[in-house]
Amino acid sequence: MKKLMLVLVLLLGVSTAAVAQDVSNVDVFAGYSFIRCANNGDIKCNLDGWNVAFDFNLSNKWAITADIGGHYDFVYRDDYEQSRMKYHNYLIGPKYTFGDNEIVRPYIHALYGFNHVTPLPDFAKKVNFVQAYGGGVDVRVNDKIWVRPAQFEWLAIRNHDTVTGSHIRFSAGVILKIGQK
Numbered sequence: 001m002k003k004l005m006l007v008l009v010l011l012l013g014v015s016t017a018a019v020a021q022d023v024s025n026v027d028v029f030a031g032y033s034f035i036r037c038a039n040n041g042d043i044k045c046n047l048d049g050w051n052v053a054f055d056f057n058l059s060n061k062w063a064i065t066a067d068i069g070g071h072y073d074f075v076y077r078d079d080y081e082q083s084r085m086k087y088h089n090y091l092i093g094p095k096y097t098f099g100d101n102e103i104v105r106p107y108i109h110a111l112y113g114f115n116h117v118t119p120l121p122d123f124a125k126k127v128n129f130v131q132a133y134g135g136g137v138d139v140r141v142n143d144k145i146w147v148r149p150a151q152f153e154w155l156a157i158r159n160h161d162t163v164t165g166s167h168i169r170f171s172a173g174v175i176l177k178i179g180q181k
Helices: 002-021
Strands: 026-039 043-057 062-077 081-097 104-120 126-140 145-159 162-178
Touching: 026 062, 026 145, 043 081, 043 162, 062 104, 081 126, 104 145, 126 162
Parallel strands: none
Antiparallel strands: 026 043, 026 162, 043 062, 062 081, 081 104, 104 126, 126 145, 145 162
């Protein structure tokens, strides 16, 4: 009976250690990002930029994501007027990862925060509330490096309780896993 208890304790300890090794403390994502925006139909833009996100892992499935992105290009109003635009998002929210697959990990997230838009020279600076709903997939390269081939989000931009814009954001890049739980 003592041998059986010892074997059960060892198996439980090994399986717990194996699960703990699969979860990093923080996942750092960095990559390319693209936003297709439209503001009430009169402003259209294609913004290229960057996206950085920090996933603070609570478990193998749940994380808190802090996301920062910058996008830049010319904005066209009614197809004739253009202005240089700087568009920065600062978002945070929960992330849920599906399944226990150690090669491919699909996820969804809901991020909330604000953006800072600086279109120059003929528009004023604006700060708006942003809601970002979306998800993507991460693919394992090795224990510390993963690739994010696709992340898609719908961004709802709000200013004074009204939706002022609806944008689509695509991101792709590399993830570095730091630390172990």
